[in-house]
Amino acid sequence: MANKDLDPRTFSIATATRSELYAARRKPWFQQVLRNEVTSKGFWQPSNNEKEDEEKLKKINEELSEVYAQLDMLQDEEAQQKALQRAKAEHKRRHEKRLMDSKANRTIRKLQRLKAKRERAAEWQEKTKDRIVFCSEQDVWSWTKRTTDTKRLEQQGLPLVYDELQLCKLLNSNIAQLRLLSYSAKLSKTFHYHNFSVPKKSGGKRTISAPSPALKAVQKQILEKILTPLSLHEAAHGFVTSRSIASNAAPHIGAQIVINMDLKDFFPSISYRRVRGVFHRLGYSESISMILAHLCTEARVHTIDDNGEKWFLRVGEHALPQGAPTSPAISNLVCRRLDARMEGLANKQGFRYTRYADDLTFSSHNKDASVGALLSAVRKIVAAEDFVVHPKKTRVMRRGSCQEVTGVVVNEKSNVSKKRLKKFRAFLHNLEQNGLGKASWEDSRDTLAAAEGFASFVYMVKGEDGKQLLAETKRIVAAARTQKIKNSEK
Numbered sequence: 001m002a003n004k005d006l007d008p009r010t011f012s013i014a015t016a017t018r019s020e021l022y023a024a025r026r027k028p029w030f031q032q033v034l035r036n037e038v039t040s041k042g043f044w045q046p047s048n049n050e051k052e053d054e055e056k057l058k059k060i061n062e063e064l065s066e067v068y069a070q071l072d073m074l075q076d077e078e079a080q081q082k083a084l085q086r087a088k089a090e091h092k093r094r095h096e097k098r099l100m101d102s103k104a105n106r107t108i109r110k111l112q113r114l115k116a117k118r119e120r121a122a123e124w125q126e127k128t129k130d131r132i133v134f135c136s137e138q139d140v141w142s143w144t145k146r147t148t149d150t151k152r153l154e155q156q157g158l159p160l161v162y163d164e165l166q167l168c169k170l171l172n173s174n175i176a177q178l179r180l181l182s183y184s185a186k187l188s189k190t191f192h193y194h195n196f197s198v199p200k201k202s203g204g205k206r207t208i209s210a211p212s213p214a215l216k217a218v219q220k221q222i223l224e225k226i227l228t229p230l231s232l233h234e235a236a237h238g239f240v241t242s243r244s245i246a247s248n249a250a251p252h253i254g255a256q257i258v259i260n261m262d263l264k265d266f267f268p269s270i271s272y273r274r275v276r277g278v279f280h281r282l283g284y285s286e287s288i289s290m291i292l293a294h295l296c297t298e299a300r301v302h303t304i305d306d307n308g309e310k311w312f313l314r315v316g317e318h319a320l321p322q323g324a325p326t327s328p329a330i331s332n333l334v335c336r337r338l339d340a341r342m343e344g345l346a347n348k349q350g351f352r353y354t355r356y357a358d359d360l361t362f363s364s365h366n367k368d369a370s371v372g373a374l375l376s377a378v379r380k381i382v383a384a385e386d387f388v389v390h391p392k393k394t395r396v397m398r399r400g401s402c403q404e405v406t407g408v409v410v411n412e413k414s415n416v417s418k419k420r421l422k423k424f425r426a427f428l429h430n431l432e433q434n435g436l437g438k439a440s441w442e443d444s445r446d447t448l449a450a451a452e453g454f455a456s457f458v459y460m461v462k463g464e465d466g467k468q469l470l471a472e473t474k475r476i477v478a479a480a481r482t483q484k485i486k487n488s489e490k
Contacts, residue, residue, distance in 0.1 A: 207322065428476050
């Protein structure tokens with residue numbers, strides 16, 4: 001048995017081991033056990049006095065046993081306390097070591113993550129140095145879709161563009177400028193257009209968005225190298241080479257019924273997604289189409305002044321701006337299916353159809369042609385093509401009234417309204433007699449340029465009959481400009 005488990009009731013000197021005997025000698029009860037052993041073996045018999053002393057000694061030994069038991073208990077508790085303190089100290093030491101190791105490992109991992117982040121940033125910068133990966137929130141991942149339909153581009157005679165560097169070369173630009181011009185975050189300090197308003201003939205104001213010189217130069221390259229070579233529908237006459245207001249009016253001369261309709265908010269209704277779709281259907285990849293569409297569209301903006309610093313908040317989806325050189329050509333491409341459907345409808349109903357920008361014109365030589373059925377069908381097709389017919393600009397003109405198509409009278413031949421011509425001649429007389437200060441032509445911002453433009457329009461419509469008016473207008477305008485310069489020098 002363990003030394004501390006020695007029991008005086010079962011302990012025997014004869015059978016105890018050396019170590020047990022050595023341990024028992026230190027116990028308070030050992031003397032009594034020894035006396036009992038000696039007495040039981042007959043080696044010693046106590047006298048009466050010794051018996052009394054024996055009883056007293058036994059009582060003292062019992063008391064001593066209790067004291068030693070309590071002492072052993074206290075020693076055990078002290079040992080346990082010391083062991084607990086050593087365990088706590090060891091736990092603290094290990095905890096502090098783990099904490100130091102954790103901090104060291106955390107620092108190492110942090111440095112490793114920072115290194116990996118820098119490596120990824122360097123790799124990303126190297127990967128995208130010649131790419132445009134963000135234009136706006138509308139198209140975040142289009143830059144990754146870089147499949148080009150080479151066959152389709154070649155069939156249409158369009159330039160092959162596979163990446164941004166080739167696009168830069170095509171547009172006579174560089175990657176930094178192209179990235180800046182196509183960037184249009186929701187809130188930014190950059191806005192590439194100058195907005196101003198001009199009065200409409202029908203009342204109200206029209207917002208013109210004039211692109212910055214750098215953007216305008218890029219848009220002209222897009223127009224010249226991508227948009228202009230494309231074939232358009234025969235019914236489209238607006239902004240098309242060799243076609244004009246006169247060619248738009250010619251098919252309707254002498255008709256019994258002439259119908260004019262107008263598409264409401266024409267350019268703003270052609271959204272960025274539709275423009276991107278135009279370039280993508282031509283064969284360009286989604287990444288290149290994204291860039292081209294952003295170069296050709298812009299959103300409405302609210303200007304915010306933050307302590308003298310100007311910010312631009314873009315509202316709504318990007319759309320064609322009225323004032324960009326690319327907008328008319330893109331609108332004609334967007335309307336190719338509209339024109340095809342309208343022409344099919346017109347042929348079926350016994351009408352002829354032409355379109356000049358947002359002006360739709362139908363005419364028929366049959367005075368009994370069903371106008372109501374045509375108008376109903378036109379509105380359905382327009383709605384299906386994501387446009388809206390202006391409710392206040394639909395005119396049905398029958399034979400006997402003044403029939404006009406985009407400002408050209410078409411009753412018998414191409415002509416200009418007598419009322420408008422008379423008004424213009426009065427304007428010229430006023431300009432010649434009183435100078436520019438008291439002369440105004442149709443609320444235009446540049447009166448002299450507007451006057452020359454109208455005279456050219458008359459010449460285009462009337463031919464030789466309008467030549468004299470054009471010459472007279474140029475003479476009077478030149479004199480007015482000279483007088484304006486002299487007045488400014490004073």
